Amino acid sequence: MERDERLAAYVDGELDAADRVAFESELASDPELRGRVERQLTLRRRLQAAFQPVLDEPVPLQLTLAAQPANARARGWRAPHWAAMAACLAAGVLVGRGLLTERGPLVARDGGLVARGELAGALEERLAADGPAPIRVGLSFRDAKGRYCRTFQSAPDQLAGVACRESAGWRAQALAAWSPGPEGRYRQAGSDTPAPVLSAVDELIAGPPLDAAAERAARDRRWK
Amino acid sequence: MDPIQRQIVDLLPRLRRLARVLAGQPADADDLVQQTVERALAARGQWRPGTRLDSWMFRIMKNAWIDETRVRRRRGAVLAPEEEGENVGGASARAAEARLEAAEVERAIARLPQEQRLAVALVLVEGLSYKEAAEVLGVPQGTLTSRLGRGRQALLAELEGG
Secondary structure, eight states, rough: OOOOHHHHHHHTTOOOOOHHHHHHHHTTOOOHHHHHHHHHHHHHHHHHHHHHHHHOOOOHHHHHHHHSSSSSTTOOOOOOOOHHHHHHSSSSHHHHHTSTTSSSSEEETTTTTEOOOOHHHHHOOGGGOOOOSSEEEEEEEEBBBSSSSEEETTTTTTEEEEEEEEEEEEEEEEEEEOOOOOGGOOOOOHHOOOOHHHHHHHHHHSSSOOOOOHHHHHHTTTTO | OOOHHHHHHHHHHHHHHHHHHHHHHHHHHHHHHHHHHHHHHGGGGGBTTTTOOHHHHHHHHHHHHHHHHHHHHTTTOOOOOOOOOOTTTTSHHHHHHHHHHHHHHHHHHHOOOHHHHHHIIIIIISSOOHHHHHHHTTHHHHHHHHHHHHHOOOOOHHEEEE
């Protein structure tokens, strides 16, 4: 093996035990070789460090949806949204968890649940790119009726869901219990958005999700 | 959700990282991940259970990326690394510094020829063995190591030069 290749194989952990021992004894007596190994190790570290943060970014919901297309459909299950919501979070649970109290994030109106308070504010105002916040908005898109819909994750309410904008406000289409990861950090959005919410998005979405510019424009038009 | 979909969801962070090394810009990288996932699901019958799903998907991503670059070249699109410096306003000085350092590395990688970039991405960033990386790329191991060696030299010249 050529000298450079051996050096690379050493740095990449590709030498077998005997070759590694031989190489290390050369290293011990050759400062110039040690310097070259150090340069390669530094390069490896810089490359790793540059891309490591990508692993900790929340995965865009679109990608998660692409990975599990219509999994509800695959089972032939097309429940109306209310049934889906009831299945994952019974009304009693909503009440029991205080989500429907005066200070809760949702209020019953017109046979549905409409966001209020801070949740309503977040859905109305926040952009996906706004960064960490107790209530985070994820994907924004339009449904077949032309309504704007947005997914959200609320740490204070331990609730995730998708809501669509109607004249009465942001009406919940699906809700599921959700909690932020350990140490209060949001876990990967991809594996983290509860399945009932993903299914509802999958069922509602018409066309591609809004990109950052379209999201901002829709927000500035008050989602009309 | 069926098991392969679950596994793909779990792989998404790594697929996004590999795509970022290959495609550079975050939006392009996520488009590449999306294409990869769609192709993988369409061809799921070809994946043999018991073999590594990550290697299989990396291969699909490699092919998707090569196809995409060909299309772009035909359209005459210029792939310039994005201007950096956005969104660092609120970050701490240390985070901003890390961001600049990462941007420098990204620019150096973006200048590598396709084949060297693939070798560097799989072995040095993704941590695959030579054997695994050669399999993903469908080339003999010797070809992989020579591409990797040239990629390393180019990166060192670029990064140590400044």
